[in-house]
Amino acid sequence: MSSQLKPGTSNACNITSLSLACEVNDVLRSISPRWKMQILHKIAAGHVQFSTLKQAFPSLSDQILGKRLGELVADELILKVVVKEKPPQHIVYEITDRAMELLKVIDDLHQWGLKWS
Amino acid sequence: MSSQLKPGTSNACNITSLSLACEVNDVLRSISPRWKMQILHKIAAGHVQFSTLKQAFPSLSDQILGKRLGELVADELILKVVVKEKPPQHIVYEITDRAMELLKVIDDLHQWGLKWS
DNA sequence: TTAGGTACTCACTTTCGGGTGAGTTATTGT
DNA sequence: ACAATAACTCACCCGAAAGTGAGTACCTAA
Incomplete structure (x- = not known):
């Protein structure tokens, strides 16, 4: 964290x-930090790979995405998991309980923003 | 906003x-932005003047305090009120409903931080 | 074996926010 | 009249964050 x-x-x-x-x-x-909560939100919504996250945010560069993912892992908001089964070995990111609770609050913030805009 | x-x-x-x-x-x-939510919280707690806010945060400069107050006013999170009654004319900041609701969410964020630290 | 995709890291530049010093206006107490 | 206090604003600096370009290691399909 x-x-x-x-x-x-x-x-x-x-x-x-x-x-x-x-x-x-x-x-x-x-x-x-810019993109961080959006990325977290996308992972929660099922965009669990580097490549699918890239597609989700066309204006976000690989470099920043990599950096933010590193921060999220360090914050223990996501887990980096290497999937060896299913031949094309790949990496998925899993959201933690800690992050799910954070996203609830972030959503409240979003609702507040919508209500008073 | x-x-x-x-x-x-x-x-x-x-x-x-x-x-x-x-x-x-x-x-x-x-x-x-740094100090912003702390200042808002202090105003909600009754530190409503520039000088009392200054005292509340010894390591916060006049300049930054002025800047943050300006932002909070622009965000419509506080109102700047000139009090002419009671001889030493002075300025007080009043919190808005919008800000009170925001502070609830900020407090949730705080609780989340405490829970998972 | 080589081309292509995935998932990065490193070095560099640019932009922006936080902080400092000095100055300003208005009011008021002595 | 003078100093003091409140409540600022302006110009500038610096370090951190954001963004860019290039390169790398690994795996896999043709």
Whole structure:
């Protein structure tokens, strides 16, 4: 989860701030990189391979996709699984329970956005 | 709401992407700037003046605070009100209904973060 | 064996957001 | 009249994030 969050970079986290502050900030930073939640959403919707994700987002480059997938794995939001059965050996990404719960909140955020737009 | 979101900068928003994609991306971008949600939370908790907010976050500069307040006003998450009664004329920030609902979702996000940390 | 697809990584450039220093206007207390 | 405080704005810098181009290792079908 904290892979891309270097200590000190995020917040002052001093005692004068509310406890809410730091953790929320960290969560926001981990979910806000461009494409990240969209990719997660697509994986949840069944686009579980690199190539199918590529097709789903034509304007997303291989490089960024690879990077985001790496972050999602580090965050334990997805699992990288190598499928050896079924001859053309391939890699699939599986969503975790942790991610499913996050997506519920993300969807609430989406609903809020729609409601007040 | 869309004040700091330049068109074209955010997402491809092409037809091949799920409807979810673009809006969620925009919402995430509008809530993720550093300090923004913390400031909003403080205002909701009753720290309604520039100076009291400053005190609440010692490591936050005047400049960034001013900038974030401007964004929050543009997003219609807070209202800027000039109080002329009570001699020392001052400015207070009032939270909007829209923001109260957003804070509920932000709190869910916080809870998610705590649960899985 | 060689061409093609999958799934990347690395190095580099560009863009953007956060942060700093200085200055400004308005009001008010002494 | 003067200083102080509140509430900013503007110009600039720098580091991180986003994006691009090239290359690589592996597998497989022809």
